[in-house]
Amino acid sequence: MAVTDAAIDKIKGMIVSGELAPGARLPKEADLAERLGLSRNSLREAVRALALINVLDVRQGDGTYVTSLEPRLLLDALSFVVDFHRDDTVLEFFQVRRILEPSATGMAATNMDDADIVELKAILDALPEDPSIEELVANDLRFHQFIAKGSGNTVLSSLIESLSGPTTRARIWRGLTQEGATAKTREQHTAIYEAIAARQPDIARAWATVHVAGVEEWLRRAL
Known part of the structure; x- marks a missing residue:
């Protein structure tokens, strides 16, 4: 599995398990990367990919959040x-x-x-x-x-x-x-x-x- 795919899978796991609920803010990039055993670059790529499919919402200067995960979105x-x-x-x-x-x-x-x-x-x-x-x-x-x-x-x-x-x-x-x-x-x-x-x-x-x-x-x- 590619490194970015593995990173996506780990973030998905946190959401599916309920650890990150809809509307929740992701931990700081450095903390999350260390916790998941990922490089910060891999984590960024995963976040970009999940933002493209409306799973994550990257808010400049604020942080990254899980979206509402509504079917329409x-x-x-x-x-x-x-x-x-x-x-x-x-x-x-x-x-x-x-x-x-x-x-x-x-x-x-x-x-x-x-x-x-x-x-x-x-x-x-x-x-x-x-x-x-x-x-x-x-x-x-x-x-x-x-x-x-x-x-x-x-x-x-x-x-x-x-x-x-x-x-x-x-x-x-x-x-x-x-x-x-x-x-x-x-x-x-x-x-x-x-x-x-x-x-x-x-x-x-x-x-x-x-x-x-x-x-x-x-x-x-x-x-």
């Missing part, structure tokens, strides 16, 4: 990584969406409160009658992310949000080339909303599956 690094997808793997991202989003939509039908339902309707109504491609994609992202958040599962919501990047390009492509994409999106979003508002998780899940699978199938033919 940790999975933010995933969204950075998936942006490097290739066009020949975008279908695989849609397959993952087809697994995750219907489950989140079904959960949202059970867990959203009345205020959430009202806000979801407002998002639906915010789409202009004749939207540009950018407006259509932005509204679509907002609609799906709000539903994912409404599932009540922060890990699931963060995973879905992380997958938005690679699929945005496909949404734009579809909007530019498929006739009737706007009307179909509006129709399916309305069906999803109505199922959630009626507290019908099975129907909401089914419509979400139809919606994501429709984009996936169009993309499969286009590629």
Whole structure:
């Protein structure tokens, strides 16, 4: 194991064991390096690496802290990584969406409160009658992310949000080339909303599956 990897593993061990809790400040660099049997250079490299994936927060002039370790924060690094997808793997991202989003939509039908339902309707109504491609994609992202958040599962919501990047390009492509994409999106979003508002998780899940699978199938033919 490389020295830096070993240093990362040791700091991770302190966090996983509970010795360093979320929000805790790491000991001074010299003290921590001696305690872990590391050189200060190796420790610095480990801290930089863990800061990049939002496990540590380096505050200039203050110290280094463990972040909140919330799923949204940790999975933010995933969204950075998936942006490097290739066009020949975008279908695989849609397959993952087809697994995750219907489950989140079904959960949202059970867990959203009345205020959430009202806000979801407002998002639906915010789409202009004749939207540009950018407006259509932005509204679509907002609609799906709000539903994912409404599932009540922060890990699931963060995973879905992380997958938005690679699929945005496909949404734009579809909007530019498929006739009737706007009307179909509006129709399916309305069906999803109505199922959630009626507290019908099975129907909401089914419509979400139809919606994501429709984009996936169009993309499969286009590629």
